[in-house]
Amino acid sequence: MTDTAFNTVQASGSLRKRLMITLIGGTAILALILFFIVRGYAAQIAQNGQDSILEASVSSILDAAILRDGSVEIDFPYASLSMLDTLEDDRVFYAIYQDDELLSGYATLPRPQSVTDRAAFETLVFQETPVRLASASRVLIGASERTEISVVVGQTQDALSGTLNSISRNVAAFGAGFFALVSLLSFWATATTINPLQRLANAVKRRGPQDLRPFDKAVPVEMVPLVSSLNTLMGRLDQSLTQSEDFIAEAAHRVRTPLATVRSYAETTLVRVTKSENRAALRSMIRAIDESSRAAGQLLDHAMITFRADHLDRQKIELVALVQELVTRLEPIAQMKDVELQLTAPLPVEISGDPILIQNAVRNIIDNALKYSPSDAVIIITVDAQDRPKIQVCDQGPGFPPDEIATLTNRFARGNNAKDIVGSGLGLTIAKDVVAAHDGTLEIFNHDKGGACAVLSF
Ligand SMILES: Nc1ncnc2c1ncn2[C@@H]1O[C@H](COP(=O)(O)OP(=O)(O)OP(=O)(O)O)[C@@H](O)[C@H]1O
Ligand SMILES: [Mg+2]
Structure with a gap:
């Protein structure tokens, strides 16, 4: 498997993104729900607070009502209304009725109808502002008569909405903090979830082929x-x-x-x-x-x-030793042709690669030099590491046919100089494929003084 095989894998979305979106999106929804629940609950508590003061006010007025000599007297204390004082200076309205007849207060103030004998509450718009109303009634019994007293007390809701707004702000701040915290946690959670996958991928990558x-x-x-x-x-x-x-x-x-x-x-x-x-x-x-x-x-x-x-199974290879061994092995064939194999290698040259492949490539090149060059000649083999590690093989034969040189490394390509020589046209292909597998290049050219040269560089 080459790297290109991996590169063709199509990616569809990302697990990390999916996890993050689910976690953060879920948190956002949760934070919103929490915000509305807490705000609703706070609104109800605040309303209950206002209602109980209104109720206390109504009953303190009712408590002050007495029946004297057949007529109703109400001398309610100042506290009955002042208990409704707020920081926002909410306005207070009241109305007192005796058997549906206004005794005192605002005639236009609506009267919430109580179904039970407990106080009734209602929020209405009065004088263009929302007003919370509480009403209750009581029956007064005298010596010979009975009469019903009803009291309505109303209060605007400025202080209440102020309180609610500040609660909303606080809850929103808490919600945002919660959201930020969970977002951080989700980064951490995603990382710990993805890590084992990443480790597996790295373990696969690190392995030798x-x-x-x-x-x-x-x-x-x-x-x-x-x-x-x-x-x-x-x-x-x-x-x-x-x-x-x-x-x-x-x-x-x-x-x-x-x-x-x-x-x-x-x-x-x-x-x-x-x-x-x-x-x-x-x-x-x-x-x-x-x-x-x-x-x-x-x-x-x-x-x-x-x-x-x-x-490719890469190992450390010393090229000079590798070529020297090949030269020794090919010496008998060279001697049969009276050809001298001359190896010049001033210093050891190390590369990483597959020794079997490189040996095969170099053998094919020396084999060509032996096959296509005349007897009594010298084949000069140079191994050096100037700018790149390379092996150069030059012979003193007729050289590559110049008009065919561009295609000689193709599979089964043989030159017109090869007619009487046994071969299959694969030697240069093998050498080219081997250097290519090592990210190197094969160069073939004719020397100025005649003779073919092949250079394998890594
Ligand atoms: N040193 C050389 N001098 C002259 N011509 C050469 C030399 N080396 C290769 N050639 C030419 O290049 C052609 C291709 O070489 P290649 O090694 O690929 O195939 P081959 O030697 O014909 O067959 P084999 O597969 O047996 O090596 C040869 O047929 C020959 O024409
Ligand atoms: Mg050959």
Whole structure:
């Protein structure tokens, strides 16, 4: 899996945002509900307070009413009305009736009708302001008569609404504080909820490409299904990777072994056959076998490289030692052609990469130099780390065909100079893919003094 595979994952919303919106939105609604409940409750308590003073005022007036010699006398104390004094200087109104006939006060003051024998209350607009009214009545019984006295006392509500406003302000301030606190808490709650997910993602990211062990760290219950499917997936991946690697090795073996057998039969037969046309046939048979064997080998190498490049297993590699080992291994082939392999490497060069892949790439480049350059020549291999770690291989042959140089690294591309030489056109492709997997580049060009040069830089 490359990074681009991860980048194509489509994001739909964010868990963090969703959680935050739910928590903060829920808190806002809760704070509003709380505000209205508290305000309603406070309004009721304040109203009850006003009502009980009004009721006390009404009853103190009723208490002052006496029946003397058949007529009603009311000499109510100053306190009856002054008990209604407020800081806001609320206005007070009253009316006293004897059997529906006004004895004193405002004739226009409405009279709330009491259903029970308790005081009746009502809020009305009187003289263009809301007024709270309380009324009660009492029956006075004299020697020969009975009469009913009704009293209405009203008060404007300026002090009451002042109190209510200040309560509302306080409750609103508390609500805002509560909201801010819960918003902070929701940041914290979201972070602690998201953290295990983040940790899991980081653990996946930190793993090496070859590391397909299951996750064994404890995760929250809700994440168990995710992690266990991830583990199952990795198990399957591990299995199929191992299978593919085995398959490639097995396939290479199965193809090359019978070809080698056929080739050795053909060669021994060639020694015995004398007829020239038969010899020619055998020679082209051997050539065809070499071609197929090379093609099979290169195809399998290419498959192996594609596979390993996808799961790049980076290790510390010292390039000089790696190239030196290759040179030693290719020395016999070079000697057969009387070609000298000259390695120049002033200092060790370290890179991180897959040694198997890099070896394969360099071998293909040296192999080309050996194949396409004449006998008695020198192949100069340079390893250095000037601006970038690089390996340069230059030969003294005819060089790359100039008109084809741009396409030679394509798959199966062979130049017109390769007609008599066994090959499959995959060597440069392999080298290019290997450096690309290491974020490097392959450059091929012809030297001024003749000869082909290939530079792998990492
Ligand atoms: N050192 C070189 N000198 C001249 N031509 C070269 C050199 N190296 C490569 N070429 C040209 O580039 C072509 C592609 O090289 P490449 O290594 O990809 O394939 P190949 O050598 O033909 O086959 P193989 O897959 O067996 O390596 C060759 O066919 C040849 O024409
Ligand atoms: Mg080649």
